[in-house]
Amino acid sequence: MQEQKKRMERLAEVKAKVEKKLGSVSSELQNHEKKTQEDEQQLGSLRQSLAQLSDRERELLDFRMVVSQMLSLDATAPPLPNHQIIKSLETLLHTHHHYHHLYHRVNTPWQCPTHRRPHLCPNQDLHDSSSLDSTSRSAHPEDTVPL
Known part of the structure; x- marks a missing residue:
């Protein structure tokens, strides 16, 4: 009987250790499952972002x-x-702006962003109208832009 009692105590100890180990492994498995689920969500989000970026690149x-x-x-x-x-x-738009301001009789001087000088319209008075170039109507002939 003494022997059986010792065996029972040993079995109880082993059972307690196994239960403790099982609880630990079970907790670890749950943590791994949670991490896997988070990783899958992140992967799904990254796939969606990649698809959006691919669409944007194609556009x-x-x-x-x-x-x-x-x-x-x-x-x-x-x-x-x-x-x-x-x-x-830029070249196309620059030419268009010169054409527009020359032939559409805009009554305000236009500050050409390329030349950094105001270009005057044909109907604006200048002290010396002979200095105007017929192509750009600029008071600075070196700034002429062929149309």
Whole structure:
């Protein structure tokens, strides 16, 4: 009987250790499951962000292609750098602004951002109208822009 009592005590100790270990492993498993769930949510969010960025990139590439075609740039060539497209747009807009202010009789001087000088309209009085260039109507002939 003494022996059985010792065995029972030992079994009780082993059972307590196993239960403690099981509780620890169970808690660790729950922590891993929670971490896995958080990682899956983050992965889903990152996938969604990547899809949005891919769509945005595709839209930007389409926009660049349309702008390049509108500027008569070679769309079949390798993609042009942004600065080249911007320079073409600036040139086009600069010419348009000169044309608009020359031929649409705007009665205010226009500060050309490229030349940093006011350009006068044809109907504005100048002390020396002979110094005006017929292309840009600028008081500074060195600033002429061919149309």
